[in-house]
Amino acid sequence: AVTGAAMRRLVRVSVPAALEPAVMQAGFLFYTQIITRLGAVPLAAHRTALAVESLTFMAGYGFVMAGSAMVGQYLGAGRPDHADLALRECARLSVLAMSALGLVFLAAAGLLVRIFVPSGGSEEVAALAASCLRIAAIEQPFMALAMTLGGGLRGAGDTRTPVVVGLLGVWGVRLPLAWILAFPLGLGLRGIWITMIVDWAVRAAIFQHLYRRGRWKEIRL
Numbered sequence: 001a002v003t004g005a006a007m008r009r010l011v012r013v014s015v016p017a018a019l020e021p022a023v024m025q026a027g028f029l030f031y032t033q034i035i036t037r038l039g040a041v042p043l044a045a046h047r048t049a050l051a052v053e054s055l056t057f058m059a060g061y062g063f064v065m066a067g068s069a070m071v072g073q074y075l076g077a078g079r080p081d082h083a084d085l086a087l088r089e090c091a092r093l094s095v096l097a098m099s100a101l102g103l104v105f106l107a108a109a110g111l112l113v114r115i116f117v118p119s120g121g122s123e124e125v126a127a128l129a130a131s132c133l134r135i136a137a138i139e140q141p142f143m144a145l146a147m148t149l150g151g152g153l154r155g156a157g158d159t160r161t162p163v164v165v166g167l168l169g170v171w172g173v174r175l176p177l178a179w180i181l182a183f184p185l186g187l188g189l190r191g192i193w194i195t196m197i198v199d200w201a202v203r204a205a206i207f208q209h210l211y212r213r214g215r216w217k218e219i220r221l
Helices: 004-036 040-076 080-113 123-155 160-182 188-213
Strands: none
Touching (some): 004 188, 080 123, 123 160
């Protein structure tokens, strides 16, 4: 039979994880609404650049899952030192892999967007999408670090902190800054993509601070 204590632990871990996608997706809906105000061409360019950038998400999430699993296993075995080494190595490899993909974005942005904007398509869409993809290259190491360290916290049983950090990044940084850069400062879609760099950099800095504090090694389910 499931005890009351076990049920409370289950709720404490699962509820934040269940709420996170809903709250984050709501933020991204508002984010997309800001982009739609720019017009059809920026929206098409945004979707094109995002489709190419999603290639890096697959690599990043692989390290997230690995780091989360290894942290959980080592902490469960009473080896926080091994959990630390495993998470650090996952973060290092993730940053290297996604930074390498970022270099590909810088070098071949025009060719990559042509996968989704074929020859004869809108040159304006292709050019703007390529510009956004080059901006996205800068965010890759920050994204890699934030994703992997956040996954490590989840593996340690702390599902609440990644939610709070994500909310801060999307609702506290990305949304207001996107509006400011896109409209008052007149940077348009490029300004909106710059906000992604700031968002992930803020998240990476917070997760790095939490990692160095080391309290995650003491978290138990």
